Amino acid sequence: MRRLTLAVVLSFVLSLFATALYAADTLDLSIPLPLTGGQAKFGEMEKRSYEIAAEEINAKGGIKGKKVVLTFEDSQGKPEISRAIAEKLIDVKKQPVLVGEYSSSCSKAIAAVANERKTPYLVVTGADDSITQQHYKYVFRLNPSNAYYATGLISFLKEVVKPKSIAILYESSDFGTSGAEDMAKQAEKMGMKVLVKEKYEKGAVDFKPILSKVKAARPDVIYMVSYVMDASLFMKQIKELRIDAKLFAGGAAGFAIPEFIDNAKDAAEYVVTATLWSPQVKYPGAKEFAEKYKKKYADYPSYHGAEAYSALYILKDVLTRAKSMNPEDIRAAMKATNMVTAFGPIKFEDKEGYQNQNFMDTLVLQVMKGEHETIWPKQYASKKYIYPIPTWRERR
Amino acid sequence: MKKYFPLIALALLSILPLIGLSTYMMHIVILVVMWSIIGMAWNLLGGYCGQVSFGHAAYFGVGAYTAGILYSKLGASPWWGVLLSIVVVTIFSFILGYVVLRLRGPFFALATLASGEVMRVTAENWVGFTGGTLGIMVHERTWVEKIWYYYIILLIAAVTYFLVKKLVESKLGYYFVAIREDQDAAESLGINTTLYKTIALCISGVLTGIAGAFYMNYMGYIDPHVVFALHDISIITIMIVMVGGVATYWGPFVGAVIMVFLAEWVRSIPGLGAAHQTLFGVLLIVIIIFLPNGIVGDYKKLKRLVGLGRTS
Amino acid sequence: MTAVQIEVFLQTLIAGLLLGGLYALIGLGMTLIMGVMKIINLAHGELMMVAMYIAYWMFVLFHIDPYLSVFIATPLLFFLGVAIQKFLINPVLKVESILPENQVILTVGIGMVLASLATMFFKSDYRSTPVSYATDAFYLSDYWKSSPIELSVSVPWSISFVIAVLITAALWFFLAKTDTGKSIRATAQDLDAALLMGVNVKLMRVATFGIGAGLVGAAGCLFIPIYYLFPALGGQFTLIAFVITILGGLGSTVGAIIGGLILGVFESMTATYIGMGWAPVGRFVIFVACLIFLPGGVASLLRKKRFGK
Structure with a gap:
């Protein structure tokens, strides 16, 4: 009995810290997404898109020579679990930058934590206007806010x-x-x-x-x-x-x-x-991504997929430009982003009451x-x- | 020894943050304590008084919205909501109790279930007052550090624990149990069942409402889908008590550990994907089948089962 | 009233009746299970989801029309229900526990497992069976050329409605006329008396859960041509089933039909005349009102009339 308890406790503790023990030549990124429950469909689509992007990036030598390894955390679409994931990534895994989540309410939960803990967070699909109206210094949004859809x-x-x-x-x-x-x-x-x-x-x-x-x-x-x-x-x-x-x-x-x-x-x-996007837009990589997705999963992705796919490319760009892997430098690099992705041109601006918001047609x-x-x-x-x-x- | 167990546990819990837990673990621990409060509150009404409520999200949500609306409409700190929610939820519970407490058994269960849903849709549609589906967002939370949140919720939990214990061991507690065992018999013995059921419902509702107000402060964001959720609040509450142990003092705590801590652990097992829910569901089924009174309630049985496993 | 207003009213009424017929079928399974076993089955909607997946795969793999899948999904769900009752619920009912409601949590667990298994095996994609007649409808103006108003009745909705009525009639016949049906009703009315009269109560309970599951399975097949499917769809239908069960009165077949129709019409009328956002509130308000003012449901009214009381 006692041995059993010990084993359970040990395995529990290990599972919490195991993630920290990876070798240094990989870049581990954990992404919170709703993989079960009512929003799972979109979580699934984004997960596939992140994976396609990671594959491509790794085939071309990764980010700063490091191989990107993605893991996904199921937030079930519940804000308190999203928050738990965010706290875990920041505090336990020491991940210097956060990306992901699908719904607005979960994105809000992560955004608040990210800003408090001074870790840059890239919002990918959460569309509620208020997310980038809070004067959050560390929260960036790739998709236009709802008012611009x-x-x-x-x-x-x-x-x-x-x-x-x-x-x-x-x-x-x-x-x-x-x-x-x-x-x-x-x-x-x-x-x-x-x-x-x-x-x-x-x-x-x-x-x-x-x-x-x-x-x-x-x-x-x-x-x-x-x-x-x-x-x-x-x-x-x-x-x-x-x-x-x-x-x-x-x-x-x-x-x-x-x-x-x-x-x-x-x-x-x-x-x-x-x-926000269609497979026919003339941004570089848009069509290739759509075809690759269709070949693998039998249907074209919607804009949610393109957002996720491009989010990883933005991270690549940002991390390559960042002076170091600490959150402050990443934030500075993120703010200076000016690139074209498969989703469209990306630039984080402060205007019309928004902060760090990407505006686009x-x-x-x-x-x-x-x-x-x-x-x-x-x-x-x-x-x-x-x-x-x-x-x-x-x-x- | 046994008499001092709660105090020892409380002492242990209050030095818990000093051992240097990560903020992630602190978050989980805070949620465990918060859920055990809701569990204890439900247990008072459900476990002792026998009124199985499927709508505790209604009280939780009203508490959370009290704090939220105080903040969004009057600009006051949502912490005042923790106090104000006592008043608001008492009135709310009283009115709701007047309606639903006439019903018994499965009818009561279903009526409370409906009340939670009605509150959710009302909050969604009453846009001018509640902010509708856009919810209420606190611009900046009071503290970044979790330690204060932890001590506040621990204090509430301790008060809840001793309050429930005092109530159950008083004359009131015996009335509650009498009502649970046989309402008609209790009535014929001259117990004013409606009165005592209302008391149980109000106290249970208020404690849940306080937890809701705390949630608003802690998470900094609420919307009707989150705080009036049928599955994620009402049913989880029942599961916490049923798994932990109905009509036991420590059951809700054990249940919260399982439903929050263990669920988080199962969710974090790498490579499991969507299967974590299957695994957790199977675990629940197994617990209910083998330990129908919960882990604390059937502790002796559990010990026997494990003991058998060792000798064979 | 102008012609337009009349048109809106009649169209709403038609929509409500068709919807109500389908609701009734979902409620029937629940009312049987709750009536006979006093079990609140929170996995009801998930059972429907399973049946919908069966109908979906039959359609995709073998091109079987979802309406024909009724004959496949219903028996399969019957056996699933029997298995759940026999191996999971019965053991819990047997033991002494402080609150008998722990079986409810058991059904929650079952529902959770079913939904997440569906997510694992079939992914969380939205699916539907795009049958060729999906948007066909009968139009009043096609039959009555000079009609001042235009009304339409959807083809798949009507087929679903008719099949639902047939199934309900068959169930009524089974419960009222066959020995097994009578035994089930006896078990529902008075367990101890039924035991004394030599009814195999245990068998009846297993059969009832099976029939209840089969009925909701049939409802799933009728729903998929007009609706869609994803793993997390169960919850909302469980709630609807509750409302109908209470409206109609526990265990009453006729009550469930009337309850379903009332709910369908009521919801449609709320949507048109108050606002669709409030329709769910309306649903629960009549639910609670019925619990308080008419605890026996529609069935109790019917009974009073029959006995002239």
Whole structure:
């Protein structure tokens, strides 16, 4: 009995410290991601993308001659576990820089710890505006904040569609809420009338009640912010109800993932969506990454994958430029970042109330013949947009 | 000796930070202590009084939001929320108790489950007051060092422990157990069951609410999905008590160690990936099947099982 | 009321009824299990998830229509349920413990294991069975050319609804007319009396859990053509099943059907006329109201009427 207890305690202690005993010619990076639970799908996609990037970097000699070894920690999408991971990485593993996490709430938990402990943290996908509005010195964000997700789409609306009214449907999460609030503000600025603005609980089965209300209001544009498969349910049920708007628009996330088209099939045709990235952008490495991912995992990655993939390249760039491996130098190097990745140009700026935030053009995709095509802004377009779109009756 | 055991344990726990734990370990230890408070609170209502609540997230969340709203609306330090939550959660528990305590057994369980969910959706939709799904974020936490948080939560835990012990060993405790064993019999003996159930619910709710207010201070960020979570708060609470030992003083603590410490350890086993949840789920099933009264409750049985393992 | 308002109302009503029919089927399994064994089964949604994966793989690998998978998934889930009851729940029910609710935690553990096994084996990708008729619908204007309003009824939703009704009818027949069914009902009503009357209570319990699992399995097959699938999907359906069980009254088949329909219509109406964000609150408010004011559920109303009391 006693021996057993001793063995258990010993193995426990060892497992805590074993990580610190790696040889020095590798660069160990642990990345917190949700690998189980409701957000696991995106965690999984990011994990694969990090791995592809690490493989490529190692094939070209690693970072400063050191081989990159990635490990992933499952945060289950719970902030207190994300925090535990962050504390562990900073204090036990002495990792000089943090990267990763998926949701805003988990990114916030890590950001607070990272700033308190003066360790630079690169936010990869957490989109809530407030993360980079806290005057955190050590927190950098690669993805544009939520308020900017739809800038591309808004300019498309302004210049092409010129709608008079809009209906906004959104998921009751921080992502959905801030996306919808921002769209409502922009719409009013453009002189559009917001006819319906409704949220729903994620996982809802039936949107027809709310859609029939939308149908009765006859908006020009229906804008939907949905995380995942709700996007395809929306379009399928819109088709069923034959709601004819001038434009169906999605606010990134659920509308920009390949599963949207796989699932909604023909109902997805002509739907436009805001996105941060698409495999067709002309940034170096974007297409190669997308093809490599598709070859390995049978589907194209969404922008979440590209963000993760590029995050590792940013780290490579930063760590190569940093004078030493201590957090202060890494922070200085991070602040001076000015590079182009597969995700786009990266520069951490302080403006418009944000600190260390990367600003970039966001794109608009349209589904054409079952594929996402980039249609806006014009300089990034892979195909010309289709507008006006046919009504449901004409499509038969 | 046995009489002084709690004091010895408390002394040991209070010198724990002095041995130089990493902040990571301190974080886990703080969570263990916080969860054992919630466990003890639940145990008072569930273990002793027999009212199995599936909605302790409601009290936890109301406590957390008391601190959060105090901070976001009045600009006061969220630490005042720890005190204010006593008042707020008492009122809240009283009202909720009035509704749900008329029900018994599985009906009570389901009604409390619903109350937690109702609170979550309300917090999500009442944007002007709670900040909705964007939650409340404290700009800067009070301390970077964990030691103060640890002593505060340890103090709350110690108070909770002695309060629960005093209550259970008083006349009230006997009423509670009488209600648990047979509510009708208790009533026919002249025990005002509604009164005593309400008392148990209020105390249990307040203790949980204080833990919630502490959580707000400690984590610096709350949103409805986090603090009103059905699975991550309400059900974890029950598991802590059931695994540790229903109606025992130390059960919640042991349960918290298992549900937080062991879970973190299993999660950290390298190369396990998503399988850590499977492993942990199997562990829970095994504990419930072989030790239906929890580790502390079935300690003798556990000893026997292990002892058998050695001789064979 | 203008034509548009009427259209919105009717469309909402149709949506609510169709949804309610499917909800009822999820609730049926739960109501049986809770009624007969007084067990709160928190793994109910996870069992549905397992059935959905079965239907999904049948569709992908063998091109079997999800509706036909009802005949595959239901028996498989029946045996899974029997196994869970026999090897996991029964041992816990047998021993003396302070709180009988520890079986609830057992079902939580079972649900956790099922969900994480699904994550391990099938990854956490979102999946669906894109059947060819997924977005087909019947339109009122196709049948009545000059109709002032337009209503649509989805094809897959209607098929799911009809099958759900058929399964429910079959279950009702089984419980009301066969010996085994009667024994199950006896066990639900009075355990000791059933024992005295020579009912094999142990067998009935195992069978009930199996049937409950089979029913939710069938519900999974009906849901997948109109919904989607991922490992963590169980929880929300477990909650819905609870609400219906309480609304309908423990162990009552008819109650579960009416409860499901009430819930479906109520949720749809809340979504249209109050706001979809509040729909879950509405769900739990009627739930709690029913617990307090109508503890026996719809079934108790029916019974009163029948006995003229």
